[in-house]
Amino acid sequence: MKPYYIIIAVLLLGATACTKNFEKYNTDNTGISTGQLKPDYNDVGIYLLQAERSIINFSGGGDPNSYQVQQNLNADIFSGYFMSPNPFNGGLNNSNYFMMTGWNGEAMKVGYLNIMSPISKLRANRTDTAYPAVWAVAQIIQIAGMSRVTDIYGPIPYSKAGASKSDIPYDSQEEIYKRFFLELDTATANLQNFINKGETLPFSFANFDMVYSGDFTKWLQFANSLRLRLALHIVKADEATAKAQAEKALNPANGGVITANSGNMAVRVGGSFTNPLVYIDRNWADTRIGADIACYLNGYNDPRISAYLGKSTDKTITSQYIGIRSGAVTGSNIKDDYIGYSALGSAFSLTTPIQIMTAAEVYFLQAEVALRGWANAGGSAQEMYNQGVTTSMNQWNVAIGNYLSDATSTPAAYVDPKFPANDKAAQSAITIKWDDAALFDVKMERLITQKWIAMFPEGQEAWTEHRRTGYPKLFPVAHNQSGGVVKDDEGVRRLPYPQQEYNTNATELKKGISLLGDADNAATRVWWDKK
Template sequence: MQDNWVSDTYKNSYTELVASWKKIKQDSEKTGITDVFALAQILKISAWHKTLETFGPIPYKHVGEPALVIPFDSEKDAFNLIFTELTDVIAELTPKALQGATIVADYDAVYAGDARKWVKYANSLMLRLAMRISYADETIAKKYALQALNHEFGVMTSKSDEAQMSNGAGMSFRNNIEWLSNQYDECRMGSSMFSYLLGYKDPRLSQYFQASASVYAEEAFDGEKYQAVPPGNASQQNAIYTSFSKPNILATTPTYWLRASEVYFLRAEAALRWGADFGDAESLYTQGVAASFDENGINSSVETYLASGATPVAHNLKALYYTYSAPAPTTATTAFTGSTEEKLEKIIIQKWIALYPNGQEAWSEWRRTGYPKLNPVQTNRGQGVTKEGGIRRMVYPVSFYQSADNRANYEQALLFLGGVDKDKPTTQLWWDCRKKIY
């Protein structure tokens, strides 16, 4: 929890967006042209929900108002505001979508102004966030999940619907994970992903990771060798990981915000939980796997993959300075069988695999559901966290309480978290309530 890292996280996903969003809002109010502001609202929510799910309470309702200190909103209030705003922007954009219209097409690097795709993305985002709060407020979650699914344009169903950044609006975007993996030698395959992909003989393995030249690498089902970094390794000599399996990500690889595969798994969970109004859980689960295969250019049989009976494998590592061993994290197969809880685990496992490399969303879903089960941390150097419970949130940046005015605001945020002593990485957020961890 180094403050410069924490501060950058808050700044990158929250603070830096405020000025542009506020300017578009003011222009919209002056001109009466509201469709561009509708897009700005979607982009704001896309970023701010990550901040909300990383830190907890954030200033939301009063942002943009002329005040030196903007008050925080509780997580519940912020989510309710998000659902209201998404409802409003979808209503704003739907007539444009029905007309087949475009909005600022020359400046839209995501969808080239396609109003229909923006509406589908907004509905899909609503579904994601509805399921996020499903254990905290089931009534509201079910309401907005149904609203998203029953809209005339519905949610993402194919690869062509996905929201991503690569080339568009005359710009080219470099994938930041490609840069990261070339700057930091420990940015390599993790051992939990190793256990699941190798165990399931998952054809996405070579799409996600490069083969390893490490003398300690293990041969996989595809004839290539792979090696992974265990969680919580205390070695400071990161150069030992250089030859381990790098992410198979190029500078030109798109950065994905939300994809159809994720949406199918969200729908599968909703159907498993709430019944036929949301569809058939098994069919949606299968479609989620098929969508992920398609998104990654894989032609392998989905039916064979789901019927394999394979389970994740143990991870045993010998490296230059240390060893690490972990049993298989679960005995779950890929087949959609078992109890309701076992089916939930399988939905989230496949969702977690399909999300790669969207670590933010994977972390949020792991906290929300407890799945997938992960390899244990080798050496715990966390601030009060346990190996089993992990990190539930980031602490607020130090700047939040350095002045008297900010301090009072900060302390109000902590009351929303449950008390003045709750600015800890062990504090569970409002929606992270399925199981009491700490």
């Protein structure tokens, strides 16, 4: 293998978190040495690989532990997609709002060690001037990864990350989002210039591009789709900017967005790299389907249900699609109590690509743009909604049937076949068929509910959208162990900052917490999360 081929592997082989040298993440964000300041293809490849791997952290060698604490035991549960049958920490853990310091810091650690640091090295190696199209992809990866980090915590060090080894300033989330949009401006301009001029690289990007096989046009479309996603995130905090950025993303002159499943942003895996969610589900049995997604799919007779969910295997339960209610696993449980509830379904294997963004999500974003009356939506809210549902069905290779005309089916109640104390009435009566005469809030609930179903199993974005919109309506946690901090009807709004920040960056952290209203807990709302 020629060294410069590794450049591309960045993108896309998958993702191990750095599980050692934790103390470095906020004391030396770049780690650049004098000997590394040279345009070496091999270095470029290594740095890109680190950054891409960390958008959703997955690792080779059968150890997805970082992904587990970065996302699966946090956002995947808070989104209503998953729940662990394992009573970690004697049944007191994030799933029932007893926030675990050791879990809460993983996303921040990975963000700085494996995203910000290697991309800083790419700039130091002059990749931005030598290969602007490659640098554009690096910027897109950084924004995709660090947008998740700020959405988890709120204010974080961003503009000055890597500028010093201590006292690293925090940026407000508003300023971070403004920088994301400016960085996307640079990235998309460089990609358009590269594409329009018919330029080429002195190495084969396609050989190791595990997402788009060297297709820079698809990277451009993902960048525009990412801009659209981020724009809608902030609509309640800054509607004017949200509108302007959404319309820019959807302006055909800017290169277009993802419109087909062939353009989905999903990282292929292979060799020693495996899908971390599937590994945790199949090899460790540490995650099972959440009650919320199971009840929506059951109630709607959704044809995706067998793709998403396996049937229960517990010998005391008739084979059925049954999830675990969030917070139901307590200190009195053993793992065997819930291990036979629904696992992942037939569509998933250890080699299933890691889904980050899909065409279906983009259509639902366009539906919201149309619903708000903004320009460039591409069609009416109903047309985009129907296209989103249809595209999702196609993604999972299921027949849509009369799903879109179903005006009567509603989400099912939760009935726990082994522990009736967890039973809960359905939280929503929203139906499937679009009703253009409905009130705005009803349309939003219908739209976001179907968007949430379509985004499965990507829990981070699903949790963000639930916080932003209040939809879908989820079951309250079965046992709330937050000591009164987190309200049952609001759920976890963010993760507290890790202890490492208190230990090594306390002065600047205090300023960051002041941007949150001086409250660093799981009930504190981030900037864009408005009631």
